[in-house]
Amino acid sequence: xxxxxxxxxxxxxxxxxxxxxxxTAAGDGADEIDMVINRGVFLAGDHDRVFDEIAxxxxxxxxxxxKVILETGELQxxxxxxxxxxxxxxxxxxxxxxxxxxxxxxxxxxxxxxxxEAIRDFFYETGIRIGMKPAGGIRTAKQALAYLVMLKExxxxxxxxxxxxxxxxxxxxxxxxxxxxxxxxxxxQGPDYFSLP
Amino acid sequence: MTARKKSQRSELVIVxxxxxxxxxxxxxxxxxxxxxxxxxxxxxxxxxxSDYIKIGPRYQLFIGGKFVxxxxxxxxxxxxxxxxxxxxxxxxxxxxxxxxxxxxxxxAYNGTWKKMSGRERGKYLYRIARLIQEKSRELAVLExxxxxxxxxxxxxxxxxxxxxxxxYYAGWADKLEYAFPGRxxxxxxxAGQIIxxxxxxxxxxxxxxxxxxxxxxxxxKPAETTSITAMHLAEIFQHAELPDGVVNIITGAGATxxxxxxxxxxxxxxxxxxxxxxxxLTQAVAGxxxxxxxxxxxxxxxxxxxxxxIDQAVxxxxxxxxxxxxxxxxxxxxxxxxxxxxxxxxxxxxxRIATLRVGNPLDKNTDIGxxxxxxxxxxxxxxxxxxxxxxxxxxxPRLRLPAKGYWYPPSFFTGVTASHRIAxxxxxxxxxxxMTFRTPEExxxxxxxxxxxxxxxxxxxxxxxxxxxxxxxxxxxxxxxxYNKFDPTSPFGGYKESGFGxxxxxxxxxxxxxxN
Numbered sequence: 062x063x064x065x066x067x068x069x070x071x072x073x074x075x076x077x078x079x080x081x082x083x084x085t086a087a088g089d090g091a092d093e094i095d096m097v098i099n100r101g102v103f104l105a106g107d108h109d110r111v112f113d114e115i116a117x118x119x120x121x122x123x124x125x126x127x128k129v130i131l132e133t134g135e136l137q138x139x140x141x142x143x144x145x146x147x148x149x150x151x152x153x154x155x156x157x158x159x160x161x162x163x164x165x166x167x168x169x170x171x172x173x174x175x176x177x178e179a180i181r182d183f184f185y186e187t188g189i190r191i192g193m194k195p196a197g198g199i200r201t202a203k204q205a206l207a208y209l210v211m212l213k214e215x216x217x218x219x220x221x222x223x224x225x226x227x228x229x230x231x232x233x234x235x236x237x238x239x240x241x242x243x244x245x246x247x248x249x250q251g252p253d254y255f256s257l258p
Numbered sequence: 259m260t261a262r263k264k265s266q267r268s269e270l271v272i273v274x275x276x277x278x279x280x281x282x283x284x285x286x287x288x289x290x291x292x293x294x295x296x297x298x299x300x301x302x303x304x305x306x307x308s309d310y311i312k313i314g315p316r317y318q319l320f321i322g323g324k325f326v327x328x329x330x331x332x333x334x335x336x337x338x339x340x341x342x343x344x345x346x347x348x349x350x351x352x353x354x355x356x357x358x359x360x361x362x363x364x365x366a367y368n369g370t371w372k373k374m375s376g377r378e379r380g381k382y383l384y385r386i387a388r389l390i391q392e393k394s395r396e397l398a399v400l401e402x403x404x405x406x407x408x409x410x411x412x413x414x415x416x417x418x419x420x421x422x423x424x425x426y427y428a429g430w431a432d433k434l435e436y437a438f439p440g441r442x443x444x445x446x447x448x449a450g451q452i453i454x455x456x457x458x459x460x461x462x463x464x465x466x467x468x469x470x471x472x473x474x475x476x477x478x479k480p481a482e483t484t485s486i487t488a489m490h491l492a493e494i495f496q497h498a499e500l501p502d503g504v505v506n507i508i509t510g511a512g513a514t515x516x517x518x519x520x521x522x523x524x525x526x527x528x529x530x531x532x533x534x535x536x537x538x539l540t541q542a543v544a545g546x547x548x549x550x551x552x553x554x555x556x557x558x559x560x561x562x563x564x565x566x567x568i569d570q571a572v573x574x575x576x577x578x579x580x581x582x583x584x585x586x587x588x589x590x591x592x593x594x595x596x597x598x599x600x601x602x603x604x605x606x607x608x609x610r611i612a613t614l615r616v617g618n619p620l621d622k623n624t625d626i627g628x629x630x631x632x633x634x635x636x637x638x639x640x641x642x643x644x645x646x647x648x649x650x651x652x653x654x655p656r657l658r659l660p661a662k663g664y665w666y667p668p669s670f671f672t673g674v675t676a677s678h679r680i681a682x683x684x685x686x687x688x689x690x691x692x693m694t695f696r697t698p699e700e701x702x703x704x705x706x707x708x709x710x711x712x713x714x715x716x717x718x719x720x721x722x723x724x725x726x727x728x729x730x731x732x733x734x735x736x737x738x739x740x741y742n743k744f745d746p747t748s749p750f751g752g753y754k755e756s757g758f759g760x761x762x763x764x765x766x767x768x769x770x771x772x773x774n
Contacts, residue, residue: 178569181293185605188286209299214613218298 119153167197196229314346323502366503551759556712711753
């Protein structure tokens with residue numbers, strides 16, 4: 062069971078209150094904590110502080126896993142996404158995640174590829190496998206397959222497991238169900254057939 | 259990053275919780291850190307439809323707007339290099355057939371094409387370009403079946419560029435007097451054009467489009483292993499009602515090419531192919547009235563600096579050598595890696611070639627198709643053997659290749675020195691020779707240390723370095739932070755033994771005009 066914390070989605074609260082939120086969520090039984098990085102601080106160039114905040118959050122998680130949301134749409138450049146990924150992994154992230162889903166653009170193929178490449182280099186450097194979660198903007202099974210192909214060809218078969226890769230998506234489920242039902246009875250239902258938006 | 263946090267990280271205890279979410283496993287020791295590119299979630303076949311394609315069974319010569327049987331009465335087989343199955347019979351033109359074609363081109367030049375306004379010539383070219391676009395998918399499938407290149411490439415790269423060249427030069431047909439201010443251009447007459455098998459339709463477009471736009475008529479000889487798409491192009495010329503004889507397509511092998519080169523009634527010879535044949539051609543036309551342009555081989559240097567965006571550079575290096583199975587004159591076949599990043603680049607290259615898919619060129623997921631012919635495959639194997647004998651180390655994925663057809667896996671050599679044959683001779687296959695360097699001056703010197711001078715690549719994030727180095731590389735086409743990018747507006751051609759003359763852009767008009 063995963064919970065967001067750290068003043069999701071903006072992260073605009075004093076650090077001590079964000080850590081309090083994390084400890085509370087973990088204490089209440091969350092297995093995973095989704096945090097957001099401080100984008101203002103990152104873009105202002107204070108990367109040490111970004112690192113320290115992630116490390117402190119990891120400490121507050123206790124035994125819960127930590128997912129670090131980079132909010133790549135606000136970071137804008139691929140160099141920033143790469144740097145933020147490196148900082149997050151070194152500071153204790155178990156998963157790095159693209160977006161909160163509250164702004165656009167959310168996950169894109171190029172941004173996801175940059176994060177896969179960061180995870181790959183980190184694995185060769187430390188032997189630790191970090192997970193990745195693209196979130197937002199993935200609406201169809203076809204798009205999801207494209208991401209999975211990119212994952213398989215960048216990080217390889219070992220990452221093809223929910224322990225290391227998950228989609229952050231809600232509408233996607235409807236499309237997947239629609240495709241599955243179509244393979245069974247040969248007809249496409251409408252998108253509202255499975256659940257209302 | 260403060261030291262305090264780093265040490266806290268390494269002391270972190272990983273607690274395994276029973277049954278629930280799997281915590282991150284303990285760090286894997288260095289010698290076991292490997293990525294697995296295996297069969298998990300393998301891809302289903304994704305064949306491009308080819309059942310509607312009509313091939314052959316026999317193709318005649320295209321002379322004077324009609325398909326006519328060869329005087330020789332002889333035909334040779336064209337096979338699909340992926341299956342070794344016969345596709346069709348191709349006419350084998352002899353010197354008499356060549357003479358008929360040249361006469362037809364001369365009649366068309368004097369009677370029709372020379373007198374036609376540029377605007378009217380342009381209309382034919384626009385019509386041809388549109389017809390090519392309409393038939394793009396069919397032509398792409400044919401190109402893949404006849405030559406072995408992947409459908410991904412023929413569909414997405416070759417065919418769009420073919421149409422683009424005809425569109426581009428159609429636009430020049432009525433603007434020639436503005437191309438060279440102060441000079442008056444005149445067409446040359448009849449052009450004899452000989453093209454290779456690596457980009458059959460694209461090379462035909464590179465030759466025909468500018469020649470026709472400039473008011474010349476043509477006798478074109480496609481390569482003997484890839485003649486089928488040229489004959490379908492001939493059908494398009496008929497459909498476009500191009501005046502008879504403006505383009506003549508003569509199929510055959512070396513002897514047919516020689517007959518074209520030696521024919522006295524040709525004003526211009528344009529050749530794309532190997533440097534050795536280019537040298538023979540230069541001798542053959544020496545002392546004649548014939549103008550000549552040559553686009554020959556290359557052994558391009560692809561230079562990656564420490565400050566390059568390495569993951570992206572690796573993608574560019576991979577496409578630079580494995581695009582079109584390495585059957586590219588401008589392929590980045592010599593990789594120069596700055597020493598500090600050598601281990602990283604080799605590791606990334608090794609991982610990347612493990613994901614490249616070799617197989618049925620008509621499958622949309624295939625990255626590397628078939629080698630064009632048995633002869634070319636033998637050449638590749640011979641050079642690879644020489645590399646092993648001379649002491650270089652070969653890295654190659656272990657692949658299950660189809661029993662029939664001509665295949666070579668994507669490979670690279672490390673431990674290569676400048677004296678090795680694999681560092682000097684054009685392999686024309688999916689084989690990369692990797693060398694290292696320390697300083698930019700060394701990289702430039704070693705990059706230029708080749709009789710060829712067609713193309714080169716530079717990978718660095720530093721803009722000032724790009725400008726400085728690019729100016730010192732002796733190559734006709736230099737790519738920075740990219741590779742194998744083509745455009746009809748951009749002149750393409752080499753220095754030194756890679757030939758002379760340019761194709762594409764306003765420079766591409768020069769081979770087909772005299773300027774007063």
